[in-house]
Amino acid sequence: MFRKFAIAAVAVATLATAAVTITPNEAFAGNRNRGGALAAGAIIGLAAGAIIASQAKPRYYAPVYAPVRCHNEPVQRWSPYHGQYIVVGYRQVCF
Template sequence: MFRKFAIAAVTLATVATAAVTVTPNEAHAKNRNRAGAVAAGAIIGLAAGAIIANQARPRYYAPVRCSYRPVTRWDPYYGRYVVVAHQRVCY
C-alpha cells in the first residue's frame, strides 16, 4: 500500500511541476483564450481526484454466511432424539 502511495505522490508532484512551468508563459502572453489553463487544471483535478478516490475506497470482504442447525439429544422418555437448542454456524 505504501508503494502505491509513493507512486501516486511522485506522479502528482511531476504533474504539478509541469503545470507550474507552463503557467507563467501563458500569463505573459496576454492571451484572452485561457483554454490551455482550464484544460491543465481539469486534468490535474481529475488525476488528483482519481488518486484520492482509489486510496479511500473500502476494501471488499466476502459475506459471512450463517445458518442455524438443531442441537439434538437422546431423550429416553420419548425414545428418540429431541431438538433442545439451535446453534448458529457461520462459514
C-alpha cells in the first residue's frame, strides 16, 4: 500500500512541476501575478496523479489459513440394556 502511495506522490509531484514550468509567460511587462498559473498547474498535476493512481492494479496476496486442528470425538448414547452410556461411533471435530 505504501508503494502505491509513493508512486502516486512522485507522479503528482512530477506532473505538477512540469505543468507549472511549462505555463507560458505573459507577453506584456509588469505582470507579477502568477498565482493562477501555479494553481492551474497544481490542479492539473493532482488530477493526473489521481488518475494514474486509480489505474494501478493491486497485487493479489494468497490468504494465509491457520492450520486446522481435528480430532475424533466419541458419540455416546444411553443404553437401557447396559444401564449406562455406550460409544456408538466417532465423529471428526475440526476447529
